[in-house]
Amino acid sequence: MLKIREFVQGDDEEVWLRIGNESFKEYDDFRPSTMEDMEIWEKDPGFDPVGMFLAEMNGETIGRVQAYVDKKREEKKGFVRALGVVPEFRRRGIGRELTERAIKSLRERGMETAQCWIRDDKIPCKHLFESMGFDLIRIFSAMRRELNIIPSDVGGNEDVRLRVMREDREDIELLRWLVDEAFSEHFDFRASTLEEWKHWSEHPDFDRKGWFFALLAHKPVGHVGTWIDSKFVKHTGIKRGWIDTIGVLKSHRRKGIGTSLILHGMHYLRSKGMTEVELGVDDLNQTEAIKLYDKVGFRVIRKDLTYLRNIV
Template sequence: MSTEPTSGGGPDTATPGHRVSPADRLTAPEVAEVLTLARAAGDADGADPLDEHVLLRMRDPGAPAVHLTARAADGTLTGYAHLDTTDPAKGVGVELVVHPAHRRRGTGRALARGVLAAAEPGPLGAWAHGDHPSAAALAVDLGFTRARVLWQLRRPLTAAPPAPALPEGVELRAFRPGEDDEAWLAVNNAAFAQHPEQGRWTLDDLRVRIAEPWFDPAGFLLAVDSATGRLLGFHWTKVHERPGSARIGEVYVLGVDPSVHRGGLGRALTAAGLAHLRDARGLDRVMLYVDESNTGAVALYERLGFARWSAHVNYQRD
C-alpha cells in the first residue's frame, strides 16, 4: 500500500466526483495510466508501490484479478488497487497506490473499502512497500495485522566482491531457455518449498519472465555437477533500468538444491552473480529482497557487505 495518512472511523473526504470502479481486466491505455501513477508514487516515496507479480498480471488478460481504479471528476486516475483472486479460499493478495498529488483526500480509504467489498468473505493479504506510517495507520483502522516483513538490502559494487570459490566438481554455465526450464523449476521449488510465493512457480511463471525485455540468460548462472550435468543451484540476476533513474542490479533469485546445502555453494553463487553485475554489466550497486525471519540468509548477505535499505510489510486480515 502506498497511500495517504488517515484518521480512524471518519467519513470519506474524497473530492467531489471521486469514484472507484471495479473491472476484471484493464485496457492497454489503462495499464499505461496505472504505470505512470505508480512511477510517480515510487519517485515520491522511494519505493515502488506495485511488485513485479502485479505488473505482469496487469498485462495478462487471463489472470484472475479485480482492478479498482479511482478517478477524479475530470477522469484523472488518482488511485489503483489490484486484487489477486487466483485462489480466494486461500486469500486475496492486495496492492494499493494513490498518486502523490491526490493524497489526503480519502482516495486510499475509498479504494480500501472497495477492496474489502470485492474480497469478502475470504482472508486478505496486503503489501505496504516502504513501510510508510500512513499505510500502517490505514491497516490498523481496517483491522489488518502486521504479519511479515521483507527487507530490501543493498551494497555497493565499486570494490570487487569476493571471488567465487566453487566446491570441487562444480562448474558454472549460463541458463539455456527451453532446455533448462524444467530442471530449474524443480530445483527452485525444492529450494523454496516453504516460501509462500517463490516455491509455487510454474513453467508459465518462468517463461513469462524469460519473455520480459530485461531477461538476460548470461546473467542467469547455473551451478552444475561437472561429471553429470545435474543442476545443483543457481543465481538469477536482474538489471533495473528506468529513464531518469540510476541502473541497479538485483540478486533476483538465488537457490541451492537442499541435498547440497552447507557446502558453500550459496556463497559462491552469490559472489559469482555480483561479479557478473559489476564486471559484465558495469553496475556500481546491487539490491536483493530477503525475509526478516530468514536469519541465516540475512546473516550471509550482511557478511557479504549488504545493509538494510528499506522494509516491505505484509498485512493480513482474516
C-alpha cells in the same frame, strides 16, 4: 463525488499507469512505468483485470487499487496491491475507500484473508492498513552493497561448477524445478508453472547469460539469477542490478555453494557495468540466508512489511 469503477482492459491502461506514476514518484527507487511494461504485464499468465479499480472525483481519475486472486493458490488468500492516490487528493478517505472496495472484491470471490506489502518508511500506508485491521505478519529486508570490491576470501565451494543457462525449454524447466525445490518450505510459497517462467524469460530485460546453475558432479544443485531493469538505470542514472533469485537444494546446503553462486552473480552484474546490487530476504528465512548476504557484504537498507487481515 467519489466514484469507484472497474478498470476496462483495452481503454484504461494509460490512466492506470498515470495514477501509478503520480502516486509512486515519491519512492526513492521510482522509475515511471510505461505502456511496454503494461503490455508485458497483461500478457502474464497470472494477469487478471477483475479486481482492478479506479477512483474518480468529478470525472477526474485520482486513485487506483488491485484486488488480486492468484488462481494457482489453494488457500483462500487474496492480495491488495498497487494502491495509490495522487498527492493532491490524499487525506480525504480515498485510500480507505479503495482498500474497502478491494476487500469487498476479494470477499465476493471467496477469499478469506487479504495480504498486502508495505515499505517500513511509508507511514501513511502503515497507518491506513493498521487502522483497517491488518496485522503485521512478516518482515523482509532489502539489502544492498556496492560492487567496487567483490570479496574473494569468504569461502565458496571448490568442487562446484557454474554453467550459464541455455535458451531451451529444458533449462527453463530445470530453473523452475530448482527454484521450487529451494523455496518449497518458504513463507508464502506456491509452486510456479512453466508458462510463468516462459513469460519471464521472454521479458526484454531477461538476460539468460546472467542466470547460472551450480553443478556438482554434473548434477544441478543450485541456481542464481540476476536482473537489470534497463528503464530504471536509464531513468535514475543509478547502475543498480538485482540478485533476482538464489537457491541451493536442501541436501546440499552449508557447503559454500550459495556463496559461490552469489559471488558469481555479483561478478556478472559488475561485468555489465553495474556499480551496486540489491536483493530481498525474509528475516525469518529458516535457512538464515540473511547471514550469507551479510558475509558477502550486503547491508540492510529497508524493511518490507507483510500485513494480513481476516476478511470473512
